[in-house]
Amino acid sequence: MFNALIVNKNDEGKTSAEITRIGLDDLPAGEVTVAVEYSTVNYKDGLCLGPGGGLVRNYPHVPGIDFAGTVEASDDPRYKAGDKVVLTGWRVGEAHWGGYAQKARVKADWLVPLPAGLDTRRAMAVGTAGLTAMLAVMALEDHGIKGGPVLVTGAAGGVGSVATAILAGLGHEVAAVTGRPETADYLTSLGATQIVAREDLNETTKRPLEAETWAGCVDAVGGEMLARVLGQMKYGASVSAVGLAGGAGLPATVIPFLLRGVNLLGIDSVMQPYDNRLRAWGRIAKDLPMDKLEAMVQPATLSDLPALGRDILKGQIKGRVVVDVNA
Numbered sequence: 001m002f003n004a005l006i007v008n009k010n011d012e013g014k015t016s017a018e019i020t021r022i023g024l025d026d027l028p029a030g031e032v033t034v035a036v037e038y039s040t041v042n043y044k045d046g047l048c049l050g051p052g053g054g055l056v057r058n059y060p061h062v063p064g065i066d067f068a069g070t071v072e073a074s075d076d077p078r079y080k081a082g083d084k085v086v087l088t089g090w091r092v093g094e095a096h097w098g099g100y101a102q103k104a105r106v107k108a109d110w111l112v113p114l115p116a117g118l119d120t121r122r123a124m125a126v127g128t129a130g131l132t133a134m135l136a137v138m139a140l141e142d143h144g145i146k147g148g149p150v151l152v153t154g155a156a157g158g159v160g161s162v163a164t165a166i167l168a169g170l171g172h173e174v175a176a177v178t179g180r181p182e183t184a185d186y187l188t189s190l191g192a193t194q195i196v197a198r199e200d201l202n203e204t205t206k207r208p209l210e211a212e213t214w215a216g217c218v219d220a221v222g223g224e225m226l227a228r229v230l231g232q233m234k235y236g237a238s239v240s241a242v243g244l245a246g247g248a249g250l251p252a253t254v255i256p257f258l259l260r261g262v263n264l265l266g267i268d269s270v271m272q273p274y275d276n277r278l279r280a281w282g283r284i285a286k287d288l289p290m291d292k293l294e295a296m297v298q299p300a301t302l303s304d305l306p307a308l309g310r311d312i313l314k315g316q317i318k319g320r321v322v323v324d325v326n327a
């Protein structure tokens with residue numbers, strides 16, 4: 001028997017989460033059983049832990065969209081007991097039981113072997129948010145990062161923190177947008193060279209184009225901020241659009257695309273094929289300064305999760321929450 005955070009929904013549609021003792025027979029079908037060591041709190045986890053159940057597709061449910069641990073048993077020749085693995089995406093924690101338990105059973109195709117240089121705790125300090133940040137940076141690189149500062153929005157959050165550290169580690173000048181001035185020292189410690197106040201980019205303008213300022217952008221916020229940023233990109237520069245923490249609407253014009261050749265690149269970490277995930281995890285192990293990763297970590301346990309889910313939806317988490325499911 002082992003611990004799992006089980007979310008249930010009652011007849012009135014109200015959800016509740018409780019740490020429960022369950023057995024291996026309770027786990028969903030899959031080729032690989034993993035002894036989970038760490039999971040995290042991502043924005044989607046906040047939604048799944050919230051009152052309506054967010055993206056959860058079946059009840060009872062174990063949320064947790066990512067985890068890292070050690071293979072305990074495998075019916076797939078690619079994995080054997082003792083292998084260290086990491087999982088992100090594939091609707092785990094939404095349609096299939098996820099990482100908020102001491103054991104998980106999943107399809108072998110969803111796993112990636114842990115690259116050298118990362119242990120399970122560091123892999124979850126990166127987690128889905130960090131993998132997404134790496135995919136966003138790789139997309140900018142594929143389209144060419146122009147000379148000058150690269151903007152990161154939602155910088156003190158999970159995706160933003162990792163994107164800031166990766167870009168700075170690669171030698172780029174990083175301008176970090178935050179609505180929390182008290183995180184300026186933290187963002188500078190991750191390598192940001194410029195702090196931009198959220199309200200400076202939230203103010204709407206009637207001008208579709210402004211001074212060419214940013215050589216690239218990793219955007220975790222969307223909404224009005226993304227619309228404003230599009231008009232400030234350098235000629236031919238790219239924006240990796242990752243998230244919608246500031247809203248799903250996009251009140252923009254086509255002018256930045258027509259007159260400045262701006263590229264808007266959509267980033268999806270969920271259905272990434274194995275080879276892409278492997279390449280991105282390899283780049284994380286190589287290019288993400290590990291001392292900076294440590295500075296982002298907030299440790300947590302399974303019992304902290306309901307409160308942390310509420311915090312992330314309010315944009316109040318700094319960096320990355322790492323959940324030790326065995327604590």
Ligand code: NDP
Pocket residue numbers: 041042043044128129132153154155156157158159160177178179180198220221225241242243244245246247267268269270312313314315316317319
């Ligand atoms: P976090 O909550 O950790 O970070 C989001 C940050 O956005 C906040 O910390 C805050 O940063 C800023 N923010 C929050 N609300 C607002 C607002 N109303 N206006 C402007 N800025 C705001 O979340 P994550 O970093 O984990 O995720 C960020 C987004 O990326 C989410 O929408 C998430 O769903 C998405 N995502 C997408 C993935 C993909 O595959 N495409 C994968 C992972 C995440 P600050 O305080 O610095 O201003």
